[in-house]
Amino acid sequence: EPEVTQTPSHQVTQMGQEVILRCVPISNHLYFYWYRQILGQKVEFLVSFYNNEISEKSEIFDDQFSVERPDGSNFTLKIRSTKLEDSAMYFCASSEYSGRDEQFFGPGTRLTVL
Amino acid sequence: KQEVTQIPAALSVPEGENLVLNCSFTDSAIYNLQWFRQDPGKGLTSLLLIQSSQREQTSGRLNASLDKSSGRSTLYIAASQPGDSATYLCAVPLSGYSTLTFGKGTMLLVSP
Numbered sequence: 001e002p003e004v005t006q007t008p009s010h011q012v013t014q015m016g017q018e019v020i021l022r023c024v025p026i027s028n029h030l031y032f033y034w035y036r037q038i039l040g041q042k043v044e045f046l047v048s049f050y051n052n053e054i055s056e057k058s059e060i061f062d063d064q065f066s067v068e069r070p071d072g073s074n075f076t077l078k079i080r081s082t083k084l085e086d087s088a089m090y091f092c093a094s095s096e097y098s099g100r101d102e103q104f105f106g107p108g109t110r111l112t113v114l
Numbered sequence: 115k116q117e118v119t120q121i122p123a124a125l126s127v128p129e130g131e132n133l134v135l136n137c138s139f140t141d142s143a144i145y146n147l148q149w150f151r152q153d154p155g156k157g158l159t160s161l162l163l164i165q166s167s168q169r170e171q172t173s174g175r176l177n178a179s180l181d182k183s184s185g186r187s188t189l190y191i192a193a194s195q196p197g198d199s200a201t202y203l204c205a206v207p208l209s210g211y212s213t214l215t216f217g218k219g220t221m222l223l224v225s226p
Contacts, residue, residue, distance in 0.1 A: 028144060031212060033212075033213070033214075035214075041218075042216050042217070042218050042219075043158070043203065043205070043214075043216040044216075045214060045215070048212050048213055054120075055212065056211060056212065056213050058213070080216040089155075091157060091158065093158075095212070098212060100146060100207070100212075101146045102148060102160055102163040102164075103148065103160070104160060105150070105157050105158040105159075105160070106157055107156060107157035108157045109216070110155075
């Protein structure tokens with residue numbers, strides 16, 4: 001069964017460093033998303049991406065964050081200068097046609113900023 | 115702004131019991147409602163998607179209902195098993211948007 005994959009599963013970085021989190025959405029899906037979950041808190045929306053551009057973003061998704069679809073399969077989230085408060089589980093998700101469709105989530109990348 | 119609340123926050127039951135998890139949302143202008151399962155330290159597994167035009171959706175021992183006008187959904191788990199132990203999350207997108215707003219979840223423990 002097709003699934004969303006994410007790499008790495010765990011990333012440890014120093015404060016101020018840049019990190020890139022990678023995702024491979026389900027192949028025929030058109031909408032892609034990043035969410036995050038700080039330990040013990042709700043899953044929060046970061047950004048959605050469709051047709052090679054950002055379609056929605058939350059207040060969390062500031063200038064330190066960027067997303068890219070560098071090729072036909074990968075979808076990346078870049079954090080330019082990580083802060084301690086960026087430590088969280090980051091989930092990638094995809095849906096087939098629109099936001100009305102079921103969203104399928106990847107296993108997540110645990111980001112630890114020291 | 116959409117707010118999603120899940121009650122109870124935690125639930126512990128013996129194996130075999132039927133149980134109900136509750137989800138409420140403040141803005142009824144939703145496309146659909148999705149229930150997820152999350153195991154500790156893991157990703158989210160989609161369990162059921164119920165469209166705003168539907169009242170119920172079933173998958174195996176799971177049944178989700180939706181009352182859009184009152185802003186409520188329930189997830190019914192029949193004949194619970196220890197393998198059902200996980201956190202159950204509900205999430206809704208607002209009409210016109212694709213982004214999901216999540217509840218904090220109900221942590222379920224089913225003991226043998």
